[in-house]
Amino acid sequence: xxxxxxxxxxxxxxxxxxxxxxxxxxxxxxxxxxxxxxxxxxxxxxxxxxxxxxxxxxxxxxxxxxxxxxxxxxxxxxxxxxxxxxxxxxxxxxxxxxxxxxxxxxxxxxxxxxxxxxxxxxxxxxxxxxxxxxxxxxxxxxxxxxxxxxxxxxxxxxxxxxxxxxxxxxxxxxxxxxxxxxxxxxxxxxxxxxxxxxxxxxxxxxxxxxxxxxxxxxxxxxxxxxxxxxxxxxxxxxxxxxxxxxxxxxxxxxxxxxxxxxxxxxxxxxxxxxxxxxxxxxxxxxxxxxxxxxxxxxxxxxxxxxxxxxxxxxxxxxxxxxxxxxxxxxxxxxxxxxxxxxxxxxxxxxxxxxxxxxxxxxxxxxxxxxxxxxxxxxxxxxxxxxxxxxxxxxxxxxxxxxxxxxxx
Amino acid sequence: xxxxxxxxxxxxxxxxxxxxxxxxxxxxxxxxxxxxxxxxxxxxxxxxxxxxxxxxxxxxxxxxxxxxxxxxxxxxxxxxxxxxxxxxxxxxxxxxxxxxxxxxxxxxxxxxxxxxxxxxxxxxxxxxxxxxxxxxxxxxxxxxxxxxxxxxxxxxxxxxxxxxxxxxxxxxxxxxxxxxxxxxxxxxxxxxxxxxxxx
Numbered sequence: 001x002x003x004x005x006x007x008x009x010x011x012x013x014x015x016x017x018x019x020x021x022x023x024x025x026x027x028x029x030x031x032x033x034x035x036x037x038x039x040x041x042x043x044x045x046x047x048x049x050x051x052x053x054x055x056x057x058x059x060x061x062x063x064x065x066x067x068x069x070x071x072x073x074x075x076x077x078x079x080x081x082x083x084x085x086x087x088x089x090x091x092x093x094x095x096x097x098x099x100x101x102x103x104x105x106x107x108x109x110x111x112x113x114x115x116x117x118x119x120x121x122x123x124x125x126x127x128x129x130x131x132x133x134x135x136x137x138x139x140x141x142x143x144x145x146x147x148x149x150x151x152x153x154x155x156x157x158x159x160x161x162x163x164x165x166x167x168x169x170x171x172x173x174x175x176x177x178x179x180x181x182x183x184x185x186x187x188x189x190x191x192x193x194x195x196x197x198x199x200x201x202x203x204x205x206x207x208x209x210x211x212x213x214x215x216x217x218x219x220x221x222x223x224x225x226x227x228x229x230x231x232x233x234x235x236x237x238x239x240x241x242x243x244x245x246x247x248x249x250x251x252x253x254x255x256x257x258x259x260x261x262x263x264x265x266x267x268x269x270x271x272x273x274x275x276x277x278x279x280x281x282x283x284x285x286x287x288x289x290x291x292x293x294x295x296x297x298x299x300x301x302x303x304x305x306x307x308x309x310x311x312x313x314x315x316x317x318x319x320x321x322x323x324x325x326x327x328x329x330x331x332x333x334x335x336x337x338x339x340x341x342x343x344x345x346x347x348x349x350x351x352x353x354x355x356x357x358x359x360x361x362x363x364x365x366x367x368x369x370x371x372x373x374x375x376x377x378x379x380x381x382x383x384x385x386x387x388x389x390x391x392x393x394x395x396x397x398x399x400x401x402x403x404x405x406x407x408x
Numbered sequence: 409x410x411x412x413x414x415x416x417x418x419x420x421x422x423x424x425x426x427x428x429x430x431x432x433x434x435x436x437x438x439x440x441x442x443x444x445x446x447x448x449x450x451x452x453x454x455x456x457x458x459x460x461x462x463x464x465x466x467x468x469x470x471x472x473x474x475x476x477x478x479x480x481x482x483x484x485x486x487x488x489x490x491x492x493x494x495x496x497x498x499x500x501x502x503x504x505x506x507x508x509x510x511x512x513x514x515x516x517x518x519x520x521x522x523x524x525x526x527x528x529x530x531x532x533x534x535x536x537x538x539x540x541x542x543x544x545x546x547x548x549x550x551x552x553x554x555x556x557x558x559x560x561x562x563x564x565x566x567x568x569x570x571x572x573x574x575x576x577x578x579x580x581x582x583x584x585x586x587x588x589x590x591x592x593x594x595x596x597x598x599x600x601x602x603x604x605x606x607x
């Protein structure tokens with residue numbers, strides 16, 4: 001009867017207890033997609049109090065930012081470059097130097113103007129559903145929210161530019177979880193867009209998730225570039241090979257040290273990064289199983305730390321930093337919540353061959369988190385190289401942007 | 409009349425007083441949230457414990473939760489018809505002060521007589537659905553995650569129904585996912601239990 005038909009669904013959830021309530025829940029909703037939150041949460045962790053960390057949605061003045069706690073290699077300096085952007089994360093630079101910054105929960109996109117000595121911030125648009133994706137091309141700002149794609153033509157010169165709604169062309173899937181975006185234009189002029197898995201761990205409800213795709217700027221010509229990508233919210237193109245390198249968040253609730261977040265290289269169109277069956281290119285999932293789970297899975301270039309929240313990716317090509325930093329991949333790790341001891345809360349470097357070989361992960365910017373007290377004050381999220389070679393780092397927690405410069 | 413009432417709420421509110429000191433607040437600052445508090449009290453109760461159906465109690469909620477929700481309502485991300493416009497132009501500092509004020513007030517449960525069967529069912533469901541991982545095992549909430557213990561039963565039910573039907577726009581997609589497809593009867597049982605959990 002009904003109850004038996006539901007058993008496989010129930011079994012897929014790792015709840016040891018509460019079968020009756022689970023059955024009741026699914027009996028009400030025959031077409032239920034996998035719940036994003038509880039699935040894959042083992043009974044052993046029922047008494048855990050690990051939970052996502054609170055964001056801060058109010059303005060943090062510069063005086064309240066302990067920038068002196070930042071640690072960098074000798075010769076580097078961090079300063080507060082802009083404040084007053086609560087929730088600000090990914091950054092896109094306009095042709096005239098204005099910087100556009102997306103947010104998630106707060107629903108705003110900011111514009112930062114620099115007069116050389118000071119920065120001012122205005123809100124370009126608000127009330128969007130997690131407009132995390134921002135990109136700039138040929139005078140136009142592209143904004144991608146969970147359920148909307150907008151283009152602002154000539155926005156740098158015309159602050160009142162009305163958006164063109166391009167949502168229909170992109171055919172965005174319906175499930176919201178993990179479907180906030182990082183977007184960027186590639187060297188081929190295409191817009192690259194990730195589509196996260198709408199769960200922690202699950203069989204995908206439909207195949208349009210856990211992908212990275214590219215589109216023509218108008219939303220036509222969609223191509224799936226990678227599958228099995230749980231949640232990528234950062235990528236860049238290798239300065240020499242022009243290949244896409246992308247960060248990817250590993251699943252939660254599988255222990256403090258497993259699996260790692262990962263860094264990948266799109267060695268060819270159509271690679272499979274393994275989700276949901278295989279993590280790190282080598283670890284079969286403990287909840288969603290299939291035979292030969294890791295067969296055909298493209299191994300990652302580097303392990304970025306379990307639950308570390310690997311975010312923004314930027315290859316450094318500027319002239320300001322010393323020569324050994326040239327073509328090094330910088331990666332912001334926003335920091336863990338699903339782990340007993342915190343990890344991340346820093347910017348690291350991935351040093352690897354152009355083919356991804358011999359990758360080493362080394363610290364670059366630390367001091368946001370105090371290991372002894374397990375407290376943090378900032379969460380670095382994205383990076384952007386400026387024309388002078390300085391590196392901007394956005395802090396999503398305090399709504400600030402820091403500038404890292406180097407002087408001998 | 410209003411003013412004396414306000415003093416009465418604030419006098420025991422050591423937290424609020426400390427906040428004013430901590431932020432270097434002057435009389436002007438205190439005054440800036442005073443009219444807001446009177447406005448809030450009309451629906452949420454003079455002591456932050458709502459006596460009105462479907463209106464939540466704010467007393468004893470985590471400060472960060474209140475602050476985040478107030479910002480989201482001001483921004484228009486959370487669309488609450490009864491609050492439309494009421495937070496227009498309120499500064500971040502005043503929102504933090506309001507949040508601090510209500511976080512410091514004691515919770516008084518407003519729940520009616522209990523039904524033992526519902527209570528037990530709700531207790532079991534909340535346990536099985538791992539609500540306590542985020543909201544803490546005693547459901548007192550923390551940081552951005554609200555207190556459930558002692559909240560109004562009708563509001564708990566209203567709020568969970570919103571999450572389940574994807575109408576909780578501006579709030580965490582995780583909760584929509586956690587309650588996906590849960591039956592109304594089960595939501596009612598959980599609301600019944602949580603409202604009667606000692607604050």
